[in-house]
Amino acid sequence: MDTSLESKNIIQEGDPVLIYFDDEVSYLIEVKGDRKFAIHRGRPIELRDLIGKSYGDWLDFGAARAILLEPTLDDLIMKARRESGIIYPKDAAMILMKLGIRSGGRVIEIGTGSGALTLALAAQVAPDGKVYTYDRREDFIKLAEGNLKKAKLLPYVEFHKREEHEPFDETEVDAIVSDVPEPWHEVEVIKASLKNGGRIAALNPTYNQIEKMAEALQKSGFVMIEAMEILVRGILARPGKTRPEQRMIGHTEFIVFAVKPSSP
Numbered sequence: 001m002d003t004s005l006e007s008k009n010i011i012q013e014g015d016p017v018l019i020y021f022d023d024e025v026s027y028l029i030e031v032k033g034d035r036k037f038a039i040h041r042g043r044p045i046e047l048r049d050l051i052g053k054s055y056g057d058w059l060d061f062g063a064a065r066a067i068l069l070e071p072t073l074d075d076l077i078m079k080a081r082r083e084s085g086i087i088y089p090k091d092a093a094m095i096l097m098k099l100g101i102r103s104g105g106r107v108i109e110i111g112t113g114s115g116a117l118t119l120a121l122a123a124q125v126a127p128d129g130k131v132y133t134y135d136r137r138e139d140f141i142k143l144a145e146g147n148l149k150k151a152k153l154l155p156y157v158e159f160h161k162r163e164e165h166e167p168f169d170e171t172e173v174d175a176i177v178s179d180v181p182e183p184w185h186e187v188e189v190i191k192a193s194l195k196n197g198g199r200i201a202a203l204n205p206t207y208n209q210i211e212k213m214a215e216a217l218q219k220s221g222f223v224m225i226e227a228m229e230i231l232v233r234g235i236l237a238r239p240g241k242t243r244p245e246q247r248m249i250g251h252t253e254f255i256v257f258a259v260k261p262s263s264p
Contacts, residue, residue, distance in 0.1 A: 029047065086116035
């Protein structure tokens with residue numbers, strides 16, 4: 001098998017590709033030789049025609065052209081199929097940094113949803129770690145499995161169906177991320193599965209929720225409790241008239257972080 005850097009840039013059957021048009025419309029597709037893909041300009045794309053091309057190549061559609069790109073984690077999250085709200089890359093990035101999630105890590109996720117944050121966690125623990133993600137809805141689990149499979153990250157994730165308060169199968173995990181409406185009810189089962197020195201992040205959209213979570217963590221003995229909100233504003237960078245964009249992704253989630261110490 002050719003494992004040269006050049007060969008890794010060649011698009012093959014089953015690869016994910018971001019098709020980015022010069023009018024800023026983009027599509028995330030999985031290359032399958034027997035399928036076509038409808039686009040907003042011109043005829044549908046014969047996906048078999050992408051096999052053998054390189055990431056970075058241009059496709060000419062007459063009145064428009066598009067570049068073929070290898071999707072980033074940001075692309076995979078924002079293009080994931082969803083039936084629930086997703087964790088935005090701005091929040092996911094801070095969670096990965098603050099929890100110290102890295103290759104080989106073991107992470108529990110409470111509230112799989114559409115699997116957007118699961119994508120970020122799986123990409124970070126690969127190739128030697130594992131994400132154990134739990135949700136009470138079977139349809140969300142199936143949706144997330146599809147998103148992980150499309151991103152080629154499915155081997156690094158285990159899916160479980162679970163109701164609130166039920167203990168987790170895993171213990172001594174490195175980190176736990178919660179994205180459920182009332183995480184304060186989960187603090188003791190979280191504590192039971194988290195290693196000493198392990199870290200937790202809990203996401204909620206309102207002040208009342210993060211206040212209750214911070215109080216529950218403090219009562220349970222967690223330390224280094226902090227909360228934050230992350231805002232991102234784009235800038236229109238243009239010669240002589242650069243200014244902030246009028247629209248921005250503002251409030252999405254508050255995030256509470258904490259650390260489990262060893263028993264006194």
